[in-house]
Amino acid sequence: MSNITKYTGREFRPFDWYGWIMSISGMILIAIWANDNTITWFEKIVTISTITFVTIEYMWRVIYGRVYKRIYYDTVIHIMYELDINGETYYVCSENEEELRLYLDVHYPNVGQNYKIISSSEIESYIKREHYE
Numbered sequence: 001m002s003n004i005t006k007y008t009g010r011e012f013r014p015f016d017w018y019g020w021i022m023s024i025s026g027m028i029l030i031a032i033w034a035n036d037n038t039i040t041w042f043e044k045i046v047t048i049s050t051i052t053f054v055t056i057e058y059m060w061r062v063i064y065g066r067v068y069k070r071i072y073y074d075t076v077i078h079i080m081y082e083l084d085i086n087g088e089t090y091y092v093c094s095e096n097e098e099e100l101r102l103y104l105d106v107h108y109p110n111v112g113q114n115y116k117i118i119s120s121s122e123i124e125s126y127i128k129r130e131h132y133e
Contacts, residue, residue, distance in 0.1 A: 019062035026055025073126045082118040085111055093123065 029051050033044060078093040081100055094100040097117070104111050 016062050019058045022058040023055055023062060026051050026058065030055070072129045074129065076125050076127060077122055078125070079120050080123045081120050084116045084118050085114060089118070 030048055033039065033047050033051070036044070039047070078095060080091055080093045081097075083090045083092060092100060092103065094103055104115065
């Protein structure tokens with residue numbers, strides 16, 4: 001059986017300290033230079049325009065956020081086998097019976113072929129992956 005992959009995402013917007021600090025700094029600089037009488041009007045207009053642009057840009061960043069995280073849940077479907085080994089019941093998941101046999105040979109070499117499959121059923125699990133974009 002092949003793995004069925006299912007993608008669902010959600011956005012995570014962290015609190016943007018840098019954006020808030022830059023926005024507040026810009027507003028403070030606008031207030032300081034707007035009241036400074038040692039600067040010519042041309043320099044005031046250029047400086048205040050530049051600071052206003054940067055402040056609005058950072059406010060936009062704070063409001064909408066640029067950095068977000070997508071969380072993907074990849075669905076994995078396996079078969080759960082109920083095994084009878086020397087009268088005791090064990091549950092093992094694998095993709096197919098061949099993978100089950102290889103798993104038992106590698107991890108439990110003394111079991112060998114002394115197991116009997118009582119029943120099998122499909123189960124679904126997931127792998128969580130986080131991507132920052």
